[in-house]
Amino acid sequence: MRDLSEIRVDIDAVDKELLSLFERRIALSDEVAEYKRANHKPILDAQREKAKLADIMSLYDDPFMRQASEELFVQLMSLSRKKQYRDMQDVMQTKTSQFVGVEAFDFTNAQVVYQGVEGAYSESAAHSFFGSKTAAFPVATWRDAFEAIRGQEADFAVLPIENSTAGTVTENYDLLSEYDCFIIGEQIISIDHALLGLPEAELSDIRTVYSHPQALLQCDGYLRNHPQFSAVAMENTALSAKKVKSDNDKTKAAIAGEINGELYGLKILDRKICDEKGNRTRFIIVSGKREYRKDAATVSICFELAHEKGSLYRALSHIIFNGLNMTRIESRPIRGKQWEYRFFIDFEGNLLSDATKNALRGLLEETNHLRILGNY
Numbered sequence: 581m582r583d584l585s586e587i588r589v590d591i592d593a594v595d596k597e598l599l600s601l602f603e604r605r606i607a608l609s610d611e612v613a614e615y616k617r618a619n620h621k622p623i624l625d626a627q628r629e630k631a632k633l634a635d636i637m638s639l640y641d642d643p644f645m646r647q648a649s650e651e652l653f654v655q656l657m658s659l660s661r662k663k664q665y666r667d668m669q670d671v672m673q674t675k676t677s678q679f680v681g682v683e684a685f686d687f688t689n690a691q692v693v694y695q696g697v698e699g700a701y702s703e704s705a706a707h708s709f710f711g712s713k714t715a716a717f718p719v720a721t722w723r724d725a726f727e728a729i730r731g732q733e734a735d736f737a738v739l740p741i742e743n744s745t746a747g748t749v750t751e752n753y754d755l756l757s758e759y760d761c762f763i764i765g766e767q768i769i770s771i772d773h774a775l776l777g778l779p780e781a782e783l784s785d786i787r788t789v790y791s792h793p794q795a796l797l798q799c800d801g802y803l804r805n806h807p808q809f810s811a812v813a814m815e816n817t818a819l820s821a822k823k824v825k826s827d828n829d830k831t832k833a834a835i836a837g838e839i840n841g842e843l844y845g846l847k848i849l850d851r852k853i854c855d856e857k858g859n860r861t862r863f864i865i866v867s868g869k870r871e872y873r874k875d876a877a878t879v880s881i882c883f884e885l886a887h888e889k890g891s892l893y894r895a896l897s898h899i900i901f902n903g904l905n906m907t908r909i910e911s912r913p914i915r916g917k918q919w920e921y922r923f924f925i926d927f928e929g930n931l932l933s934d935a936t937k938n939a940l941r942g943l944l945e946e947t948n949h950l951r952i953l954g955n956y
Contacts, residue, residue, distance in 0.1 A: 696816035746797035763954030765865035790820035791835035872955035883947035898942035
């Protein structure tokens with residue numbers, strides 16, 4: 581048996597040969613890019629790549645070598661495409677050109693819509709982002725908020741997108757993919773739920789508790805500690821408080837912000853009932869215009885992928901290769917396409933930067949239905 585140090589000398593020598601061949605291989609990508617530029621051909625030729633991989637794998641009988649050679653050449657061809665995207669950036673169009681960068685947004689006389697009724701956390705997020713004097717009006721559903729933007733009844737909508745305890749608000753991801761609306765900002769607010777009842781009610785009287793499904797999840801431990809409570813989901817926390825007031829039944833209570841106690845004349849039966857202290861919700865600010873601040877630092881996109889091995893891995897490689905930090909990924913099923921998914925990605929970047937443009941060029945070529953949801 582040879583000594584490990586001797587084996588490593590040979591490995592280093594082979595690696596140098598590999599690097600020399602790798603350099604030649606990448607240099608050939610320049611010629612390919614030049615040809616494709618002159619002949620207006622797409623960079624990705626999926627059929628050519630599949631045929632080449634099949635030829636390479638056919639050279640081996642050993643299962644490990646077949647799989648390893650496939651993975652090696654998948655990476656080589658991926659790197660070749662990335663080089664071509666950079667070489668051809670002057671002639672390739674990306675969706676970034678559809679967006680307009682501004683120094684700052686003008687919120688003067690802005691009409692802002694949120695889901696719920698007065699006292700909703702969404703209203704609080706709206707005033708935190710736009711200022712307390714901004715005209716903000718409620719609608720019944722999140723879809724109604726998107727419709728208000730589309731119908732130009734509102735300039736902006738404030739929508740919850742994730743909670744630190746209960747997770748993602750999936751419906752709003754679906755609506756973002758459906759409507760021609762764009763994220764221009766975000767607002768994170770602390771969520772301090774309270775249990776609210778009629779002025780004459782005591783905690784021992786309560787049998788039914790109303791709230792939004794997310795709020796019920798955020799207080800799941802509290803509810804389990806009170807097995808006499810029957811939880812009922814409603815469209816909004818503030819609407820739950822309003823219902824308790826209108827029903828005038830001391831066995832009913834709502835989980836909502838304390839401000840709703842003042843608004844609807846309810847008594848605070850218990851404070852700070854969230855399972856997680858420091859419970860926070862992230863809201864997105866949505867507009868009908870493709871605009872972003874020039875100092876924006878987060879890009880949100882969505883896309884669909886072919887239902888085949890490695891497709892998500894290859895898509896995400898464009899973000900990694902360009903040195904961008906992915907901060908979030910969500911998937912949602914695509915209606916009418918069983919077991920196929922739409923992916924929502926957030927990464928740190930700006931639409932003006934070359935790194936972001938290069939990543940989006942690759943994603944535009946190698947995914948289906950890529951949309952830039954915003955830069956904020």
